[in-house]
Amino acid sequence: MSLHRLNISHIRNLRSVQINPLGRLNVFYGANGSGKTSVLESVHVLGLARSFRAGSTRNLVTHGEERLTVFAELASGGGVGRTPVGVERAVQGEASIRIAGEDVRSIASLAEHLPVQVINAQSFELLGGAPATRRQFLDWGVFHVEQSFLATWRRFQRAIKQRNNILRHDKIDSGQLAAWTQELAQSGERIAESRQAYAQRLIPEFESVLNTLAPELDSLTLRLRRGWEERTSYAEALQQSEPTDRERGYTHTGPQRADIRLSVAGHPAAETLSRGQQKLVVCALKLAQGRVLTREKRQHCVYLVDDLASELDKQHAERVCRVLEELQAQVFITCVDKSEILDVWPDSAPDLSVFHVKHGLIERDETVKSGSGDHH
Ligand SMILES: Nc1ncnc2c1ncn2[C@@H]1O[C@H](COP(=O)(O)OP(=O)(O)OP(=O)(O)O)[C@@H](O)[C@H]1O
Ligand SMILES: [Mg+2]
Incomplete structure (x- = not known):
């Protein structure tokens, strides 16, 4: 483009x-x-x-x-x-x-x-900012390489909104809760799978770009956290957390809690790296997304x-x-x-x-x- x-x-x-x-x-x-x-x-x-x-x-x-x-x-x-x-x-x-x-x-x-990809002073937010910023970054990538992602994402947003609405009430309609929980479990599982599949393609590109930009940062690692416990299906996780969800009045586990963890020899990158190093990591992330897009869709981002x-x-x-x-x-x-x-x-x-x-x-x-x- x-x-x-x-x-x-x-x-x-x-x-x-x-x-x-x-x-x-x-x-x-x-x-x-x-x-x-x-x-x-x-x-x-x-x-x-x-x-x-x-x-x-x-x-x-x-x-x-x-x-x-x-x-x-x-x-x-x-x-x-x-x-x-x-x-x-x-x-x-x-x-x-x-x-x-x-x-x-x-x-x-x-x-x-x-x-479009932006690299500016606010891009630091990607490292030091709230998890939502990193989810947005990740979802940008998934959206551009996977046609059906947006529809699934909308399904998930609707389901979580409905489920939270039900949980907020003093008297919870268990039938309704079960129906929306099932919808949430299905769409949430798919969101997490798509993100996981994308991260698997992004990470090697990220490592390769970072190695060019800042070979000295070779101890930096990137890991995707999907938002609930390992080795558990989202349906199971929702079932286990239902009592807490009822108590708190909202859904507290799932893809809406996903994050990307960047660490340097086990320490959080945002609290360890210098400003310049952080900028290089952010550049590497954004350039890696461009590479994935070009490789998979033969499409170019505008930087x-x-x-x-x-x-x-x-x-x-x-x-x-x-x-x-x-x-x-x-x-x-x-x-x-x-x-x-x-x-x-x-x-x-x-x-x-x-x-x-x-x-x-x-x-x-x-x-x-x-x-x-x-x-x-
Ligand atoms: N809504 C607006 N209407 C008219 N002028 C505006 C408006 N908002 C900002 N400006 C002015 O537009 C100009 C251009 O701003 P811009 O941020 O693009 O500058 P810049 O060339 O990037 O500067 P810098 O080198 O400081 O980053 C500024 O002088 C600013 O005060
Ligand atoms: Mg300017």
Whole structure:
């Protein structure tokens, strides 16, 4: 997947921006507050109908305006045929999404068209944040490689909601509880199986990427915890925990408690690794997902990399760029000074576009040529 032209209107300080053509590597440089992150947010809106930054749509839309729109043409790997994709969002209300001229109601089909991966300062959350962040990461991967996962996931969400509703009441209807418990057991077991199967493919890729990025972290391990006791079916686990569930008024065991454990020689990675090391682990996780997707679906993610250089020394930044380059994915990357990226990207950069961002306007930098290394 790659974007061929990008039109942005009314996202933060980007009032009206047209970029055409885009390269495979797109570098956006400029002063603080010029609009670099907003360009990445715009691509994210195109993939998920929302920003990766916390906050309301009200503040994503240029102040004083009513709605934002982003439009792009997507080309698949083969390069034949381009699909127009557009997202529009008013300050209030749902997003309206158009793919290939058709109105589309679900964000899932948008995400399927344009898988995006973000690497930025908040990505640290993946290590140090709540388990939900890691489940989301994992489920992103499963969703993109397994067609039926979303339907199962929705079934599971519905079942747990219903079951918790029943458990919350003072007088519990045992027949109803049994019915929803069965539905929960079935869908939950399947969620866990899919996650497990995905983790088995992700872990070797993760280890291989991490070995390239930071061979010194060879004692780091990743393990999936599915959310209930080993060697027990989910149905059995639910049966065993029913008295406690009744007492507490909610379902306290299952895939909704799953987590990924990252540890260094037995110690939690988030509390042991340095900031730079944590960033490398996060990069390795996200790059590994891209590799799995490319291998299994012949699909490329679009990588949005905000301020790569922060926390990374030159040698490590170079390695991240090398893996990104090998992935052949389209990359949007920001920096204050263009040399921060151009000095660390491998010489072979095939299809490079460099843009200077100034007060919400974007100018192509014609002085930089692909692969010439002549940018000083
Ligand atoms: N809703 C909005 N309407 C108009 N302008 C906004 C809105 N939200 C943010 N801005 C402004 O948009 C500008 C661009 O912000 P952005 O985060 O993209 O900058 P940046 O180039 O990434 O800067 P930095 O180098 O500091 O990360 C900022 O000056 C910000 O104050
Ligand atoms: Mg920024």
